[in-house]
Amino acid sequence: KAGVTQTPRYLIKTRGQQVTLSCSPISGHRSVSWYQQTPGQGLQFLFEYFSETQRNKGNFPGRFSGRQFSNSRSEMNVSTLELGDSALYLCASSKDKQTQYFGPGTRLLVL
Amino acid sequence: AQTVTQSQPEMSVQEAETVTLSCTYDTSESDYYLFWYKQPPSRQMILVIRQEAYKQQNATENRFSVNFQKAAKSFSLKISDSQLGDAAMYFCAYSVEYGNKLVFGAGTILRVKS
Numbered sequence: 001k002a003g004v005t006q007t008p009r010y011l012i013k014t015r016g017q018q019v020t021l022s023c024s025p026i027s028g029h030r031s032v033s034w035y036q037q038t039p040g041q042g043l044q045f046l047f048e049y050f051s052e053t054q055r056n057k058g059n060f061p062g063r064f065s066g067r068q069f070s071n072s073r074s075e076m077n078v079s080t081l082e083l084g085d086s087a088l089y090l091c092a093s094s095k096d097k098q099t100q101y102f103g104p105g106t107r108l109l110v111l
Numbered sequence: 112a113q114t115v116t117q118s119q120p121e122m123s124v125q126e127a128e129t130v131t132l133s134c135t136y137d138t139s140e141s142d143y144y145l146f147w148y149k150q151p152p153s154r155q156m157i158l159v160i161r162q163e164a165y166k167q168q169n170a171t172e173n174r175f176s177v178n179f180q181k182a183a184k185s186f187s188l189k190i191s192d193s194q195l196g197d198a199a200m201y202f203c204a205y206s207v208e209y210g211n212k213l214v215f216g217a218g219t220i221l222r223v224k225s
Contacts, residue, residue, distance in 0.1 A: 042215060055211070
């Protein structure tokens, strides 16, 4: 069974630009969650989507948004990028409500 | 708000020895789940073990076992017969029954010496 996939794996952007990250969950998983990992703040929850609806949201500014498609694939968008948005963005999917399986992450560098 | 605390930023263990990583958490919920995830240098987060709060029996997965003390809100991970491949950052995490949000601790770097 294929695992969670994330594209792209690496991304370099400049301040003020916007970026879209993609996540394809494990087949049969309907929940997709996004996390930001930085050396300073650690792992922080961004949001979770289930059946195309945002079910949970973390404490991030409105520049961070997401969506989920009918095939459970999810995208995350960050607008007006700031230097502090440089991070590893992890996507996780789950079939039941509790066990999440993570993708390899997208490393975003904002210059 | 729920919080997860890992008080050991770094631990070292000799190959084939046993090591215990500590984790405490704070919650007012009665039903929840606890996890240990491993993140090796490749950065892929891997689930090590999971514990349901309503289960009194401690979870085990091969060389990995937990000591779950619900009253003390403690959830430690014991790794037996440590192997070089166990070297990684270990994260303790918590989630509530009704949602999927994981709250992570700061992590513990585990170094395995040969």
